[in-house]
Structures are given as C-alpha cells and as structure tokens.
Amino acid sequence: AQSVAQPEDQVNVAEGNPLTVKCTYSVSGNPYLFWYVQYPNRGLQFLLKYITGDNLVKGSYGFEAEFNKSQTSFHLKKPSALVSDSALYFCALFGAGSYQLTFGKGTKLSVIP
C-alpha cells in the first residue's frame, strides 16, 4: 500500500523568510509525487510534480521541491515567503502503474506579516 505523511499540521513563517513544508512517502517502485495548494472554499491547485530526472523540481509561484529517494522525502520549499502563500498544502503520490492519487492530511501554512 502507498502512503503519504505530512508530519506538521501547521507551519508558521515570517514574511520574507524561507519556508519548508515536509512530506515523506511510502510506495513500492518509483513514485510520482505532487504538491497541491488549497485556498479556503476552493479546489486544489497544482504546484509542481516529480516524475524522473533532476531531484530539484521548480513549480508555480516560486515554489520548488527536493526529491530525496534515500530519505523517501519530497519537501516543498520557497526562498522568500509571501503573506499570499498562506493556505493549505497537500503532498500527493501515484505509485507506478497506479490510478489512485494518495494524499497526505495537509499542512496549514501561515505567513506572518
């Protein structure tokens, strides 16, 4: 079975500081990993994905994520946080050949002015 863990329910960061939202995963075979963001009363918006290749993936709105196979992690990062980045962030996973996207429980990011 595949699973995704987001160990932090909430992350607080000051505006202008770097941010990290953590994600670890468990799957048989190679993973396809995604980050989505959800604003209040909205659906999910795609940020970035890792399929193969470079372990550092760049996505929308200045976000990037680092894939670490040995640590089975896919942490989301941004060099300088904005207040508008405050939202709920979900890490998600497809296993190879899988049709089912498995999500973590989400991390609420609050960027403090």
Added chain:
Amino acid sequence: DAGVTQSPTHLIKTRGQHVTLRCSPISGHKSVSWYQQVLGQGPQFIFQYYEKEERGRGNFPDRFSARQFPNYSSELNVNALLLGDSALYLCASSRVYSGDYNEQFFGPGTRLTVL
C-alpha cells in the same frame, strides 16, 4: 481554456436522501476521478473513469456510484445519505488514467451538507 467545472457548488440534503454531483473535464481529457475531502483531512479517492469505464475504486460503500458519459463528463451518485457523507467532493480530470502523464487537474468542488 475552461478548467474542470462542477455543479452544484453547494448542496444541502437530509439523511436518507439521494444526491447527484456533476463534473465536466478539461477539453481533451478523457479521464475523470472523484475524491471526498472531509474537513481537516486530505482528499480520499472514490472512483476513476476512463473512456466511460471504471478503472479504479477506493474504499467506499456501494451507496457510492458513478458513471462517465460519451462527452467525458461524469456524475457521482450517493444513495441513502449519512451525516458522515458531509464533505467537499472534488472532481479531477487528466489526459490518461495511469503512467507518467496522469497529472490531475481539480475542479472547485461541491460542498455537500447532510442534515
């Protein structure tokens, strides 16, 4: 280009009733997936349809059913509603149903409240 659309946006039902939720995928996408997001949790996979056939089903009771139409739009049906069915129901579309390019694009969701 239009994104994934869902209707209605909000719905209030009482226990025991039936509900139908609708989803239109992005043009050119042939796969539709449904997810249930209970407050405070991540989305849970319910169904995936591709070319009008069910390709996957999550751990949900038989009260949940779905179908996909020739134009690739989809309906999710829930019978005999329970209070625990209250959730945001998300529809996602993708070009294919598995493999490297199964990037899913989500609609805004339907908020279902069961009283």
